[in-house]
Amino acid sequence: LANARAMGTGPALTGPTVRGDAGTIEAHLAAVAAAGAEASAVYRALGLRQVTIAEERRGLAPEAAARIRAAFTRDA
DSSP states (O other): OHHHHHHOHHHHOOSHHHHTOHHHHHHHHHHHHTTOHHHHHHHHHHHHHHHHHHHHTTOSOHHHHHHHHHHHHTTO
């Protein structure tokens, strides 16, 4: 949170979405699904927002963005 405040949301964003790591996101989705529909919906919504931020800062290849966006919207 301190980095987001200091640098802005885009530059501070880290994690599997920014890295284009669809495999980790798929694993997270499976784990979050066990927590219930509400937790899954929140994770998916936040994840989709991260994809947009990563695209805006040009740190995510279009192919990776499409793969990750598909994972967040699959069976939602």
